[in-house]
Amino acid sequence: MTKHYVLSLDPTAEYDWDRCTLRDPITAERPDLSQIIAEVVGQKTGAYLVSVNIEVQVLEQAANAESKAVSSSNSVPHRRPEGLVA
Numbered sequence: 001m002t003k004h005y006v007l008s009l010d011p012t013a014e015y016d017w018d019r020c021t022l023r024d025p026i027t028a029e030r031p032d033l034s035q036i037i038a039e040v041v042g043q044k045t046g047a048y049l050v051s052v053n054i055e056v057q058v059l060e061q062a063a064n065a066e067s068k069a070v071s072s073s074n075s076v077p078h079r080r081p082e083g084l085v086a
Contacts, residue, residue, distance in 0.1 A: 001040060004059075005031060 005022045013019045023030055041048055 001036075003031070003036070 004025055006025050008021045008023070010019055021030065037050060037052060041050070
């Protein structure tokens with residue numbers, strides 16, 4: 001099962017619970033990982049020993065104002081190699 005979420009990291013957030021958040025990209029709800037695992041098991045009554053593998057792939061990183069300011073101040077103008085035509 002593959003799920004996609006938006007991870008937000010903000011070490012300067014006012015509250016601890018807002019420093020690292022995982023949200024659904026469409027509904028913005030926080031995922032209930034135990035509920036997701038229960039759906040995979042089949043919602044059958046009982047106790048289960050489960051193995052959960054989490055593979056993380058960064059698909060895209062949204063630029064924020066601070067990183068844009070740093071990157072633009074450190075940027076070097078892009079020059080086309082000689083001999084190439086636009």
